Amino acid sequence: MAFNVLIVDDSSTMRKIVLRNLKQTGLDVGEVYQAGDGQEALAVLGDNTVHLILSDWNMPNMDGLGLVQAVRSNPDNAHIRIIMITTEGGETKVDEAIAAGANGYVKKPFTADDLEKELRPVIA
């Protein structure tokens, strides 16, 4: 079954790069939505069926950690997998994201192979 993806990043450049790499993974991607920050992402989630969120950490208005916490605070979103894609690669940050409910982590810079390696077990 194809899975719908929400890409969240305040950089339009990075959203395009994530989308391109996502397509290169060969995974069965369905609809792809985009948002510029956590608040926009929550609005997208309210109107659409999303199976996977790929989110940056540092963003205005609501950052990636805030988004993870907001998504996980709603039991209806329990099925949504969340992968952080960010330069925030310190162990403390990784632990913080996982503790908040993120399912995985990809550090920038990354390749399509890096993305696939992280996504495949999460969406299986």
Added chain:
Amino acid sequence: MPTVTSNDIYDSVHGIFQSMLGTEPKLHSAERTDQPLKNPGVVAIVGYAGEHEGTVIFSCGKPLAASLAELMLMEEDLDPDGEEVDDAMGEIANMVAGQLKNLVCKTGNEVQLSIPVIIHDGDYRLQVPDGYERWRLTAFHVDGEPFFVELVTAGLSVEPCA
């Protein structure tokens, strides 16, 4: 005091170019300097603060900035003064700062990154306060155009490598 080498910084930049732009820059020089760099065209600045403070500056000429953005986005004929080029330059500076942060955080230190700021043209001068050092790494993109990575920092020892 945490220590990184100029090779660490170059390796970070090289890794970013290799994985995100599909190209490999050549290192020209890495040195401590007191001389401010004249704006070569487009400048992207990301600050970091916390247990260590500093600024990462990525700069190059407008044609190269457009070329780098085109490589990142796999698009052609981008406007050197356009938002796509600004955004791409900011992302490169952000990733360089992020890599530096990861090097510093390996020693158990916490720092936070600012959002990128982009400067076009203009005769600006980045003043380095007392106690801060300016390190400049000059590298060349594969088509021979130079770009510059500057690190203005205090409390972080940068050791030059051959």
